[in-house]
Amino acid sequence: AQKITQTQPGMFVQEKEAVTLDCTYDTSDPSYGLFWYKQPSSGEMIFLIYQGSYDQQNATEGRYSLNFQKARKSANLVISASQLGDSAMYFCAVNYGGATNKLIFGTGTLLAVQP
Amino acid sequence: NAGVTQTPKFQVLKTGQSMTLQCAQDMNHEYMSWYRQDPGMGLRLIHYSVGAGITDQGEVPNGYNVSRSTTEDFPLRLLSAAPSQTSVYFCASGTAGWLDSPLHFGNGTRLTVT
Numbered sequence: 461a462q463k464i465t466q467t468q469p470g471m472f473v474q475e476k477e478a479v480t481l482d483c484t485y486d487t488s489d490p491s492y493g494l495f496w497y498k499q500p501s502s503g504e505m506i507f508l509i510y511q512g513s514y515d516q517q518n519a520t521e522g523r524y525s526l527n528f529q530k531a532r533k534s535a536n537l538v539i540s541a542s543q544l545g546d547s548a549m550y551f552c553a554v555n556y557g558g559a560t561n562k563l564i565f566g567t568g569t570l571l572a573v574q575p
Numbered sequence: 576n577a578g579v580t581q582t583p584k585f586q587v588l589k590t591g592q593s594m595t596l597q598c599a600q601d602m603n604h605e606y607m608s609w610y611r612q613d614p615g616m617g618l619r620l621i622h623y624s625v626g627a628g629i630t631d632q633g634e635v636p637n638g639y640n641v642s643r644s645t646t647e648d649f650p651l652r653l654l655s656a657a658p659s660q661t662s663v664y665f666c667a668s669g670t671a672g673w674l675d676s677p678l679h680f681g682n683g684t685r686l687t688v689t
Contacts, residue, residue: 469615493674505665505680512675551617560625561606561669561676562633567617 462487464552464566472572473542480527481537481569483552489513493555494526494535495563500548508550511535539571547573577601581666581681588656588688596651596684598666606671607649608678611635611662618665624649625671656688 465484473479494511511519511526519526527536553563582597608623620633624643640652664684670676
């Protein structure tokens, strides 16, 4: 079965510092999509950023960027200049393609931003 | 903009009872899915659908049924609730077949089975 691994159950970061959340995945498919979602304590799932397996450049969305290393099958999320509002659970997910939009999720990393 | 609407927000069931979790979307998305979220286990896919009349099983389908009679609605049925089905349930929709299409999530249903 396809597996997404997030090895950091919890992390702390000081406000205004950068933090990297790790994500590795297994696949032999050449074509897939990588997503990161944020889940604050209120519970909703918020889409943050997307990276395609054929994209040559790392994706960026504001303070979020993806460190995509295809050969290592890793797609780490980098949050720059952390804010208190970044405290949340973060999930990595992979769309393995085909006719569906089926996302497989990792177990998540709980990030706490400290003032 | 309603997006994905889930009802109810909270539900308590006794073991053996049945119920239906409702999910509706107004974005004309072909793809709809149900996930359950348990502590330490992330989101696990229960069932999904790529269009009206088409459903398929995900990672953890046992104990759940689905049907898709319209594009907008994708209800999840628990036929005989068990304590192991205590969880937070999310419905999500998206554009089928596009790798770069993110899923849009409902706000979740917190279910407790006693």
